[in-house]
Amino acid sequence: MDLSHLGTPTGPMVRVHGGFANRMYRLDTDRGSFAVKELNLVDRRWPYHAEDVFRFERAAFTAGIPMPEPVSAGHRVLVHRWVEGETMPEAPVTPAYAFEIGEILARLHALDTGWTGAAVDGPAARDWPGLAARARATGQPWAAELTSRAGTFVAIADFVDTCARPGPVVVTHRDIQPWNLLSHRGRPVVLDWELSGPLDLSGELGSTAFSLAKGPGFDDIRPAVFHAVLDGYVAGGGTLPPWGPGWFAFLIGGWLGHTRWNIVRCLAGVETGSGPDLALSRESARDGISGLPVLFARLPALLELLRP
Template structure:
């Protein structure tokens, strides 16, 4: 990495723990502190348009969206000004925080930023029987659980493939989750914009509101917090799409794809130089094999949040 333009380092870059897809470092120089993200280029799940995302980020930053200042972007590295704040636990957020996230989404969706790439839904992979066979043959610790749930995973793939998205399609962050948020004096700061792009509005609102209204699983969902995100969206001029399963299909499809990607990394059995460590991929695979069937079963209860 050539980071000389960021100033004279005051010490070595420090690896920041976590990272479900990429790897993050902090660099302190005589020009300030920077977040340097090394993007996974070995087995990225989808194409990444660094120039378009950087343009969207700059527009959002200049419009006053609370976020780290974007400094530079390339196909394999992102640099932002380091943002101080408190990490958000995976738990229902305070009502004022939820309301402001809704407002921020409405402001984001109102930005006029050119985006040439069309919103295209890739067909969902249906190779779960083959993955289960490979997991068994290679002795994966979660192989028996995956084998027992193959038909459920095929049903999830069918739901994601066939669920109707009512629109409109908006240019948005697409990944507002607790691990991509900070709190600065109790107010939100949005991190990790590299998944930004076009998305059906219901999918963005459902994923965001649900992530802020629950704990690590789905046993503690606060309907009032879910609704407060939507209240903030409407208060800032946003219009809600009609209720239906489309509000949760992006969340379910994203988790399905992420679990499959980590399963493939586990099956390869090699510690890669980028992306999550192999032990983390095993955690994600095991949790996904157990959690995704439960998530599908809860879909009628999730839709009740829209009443």
């Protein structure tokens, strides 16, 4: 990759492990420190709209959204200024932190950047029984569990595709999760913007608020944190959409697609040289197969627990 526009390196580029979709490196040069993201081009789940995303990022950065400065974007490589901060654990954030995230979302949704690319999402896959058969044939450790739950995953796909979304559609980050956030002096910094695009507002609010309000499982969900995101959104000038299952359709659909993608990577059984390491795909597949049906079963209770 040609990174000459970033200056003269002062040391080797260093791999930063942990990404769920792409590969990240830190590069220090005489012009500063940069986060260099090598996009996965081997088995991406959808096309990357580089020009739209970069325009959205630049508008957000100019508007004062706390985020790394976007430097350049191409077909294969994204570059941002390196930002120091504390990584966020998979645990409920403080209500103050959640409130500020809600304000950030309201400010993002007020930007008028437009979007020229096609819609990001397509229909949910329904080939779960076939994937289960392939898992058994290749001796995957979670083959029996996937086989027993293949029908549940088809039902989840039906829910994702048929659940009503109240609107409106906004151009937004689409992936504000603990692993895409830093804490800098107790304040949020939003990372990893490459999944940005149009999304139903309820899906963005539900996914964001839920991810910040929960611990590693589903037994530690803090309604006060969930509601703090919504309060921050209203305080920032946003209007909440009608409450209903559509608030969680994007969250569930995203996890469904992520689980299937990692299952397919495990079935291939080889390192692709792009995207997450195979060991991380195995972990993500296992977590999705065991965890997603639990979340889906608890959806009615969650709607009551988290009702605004």
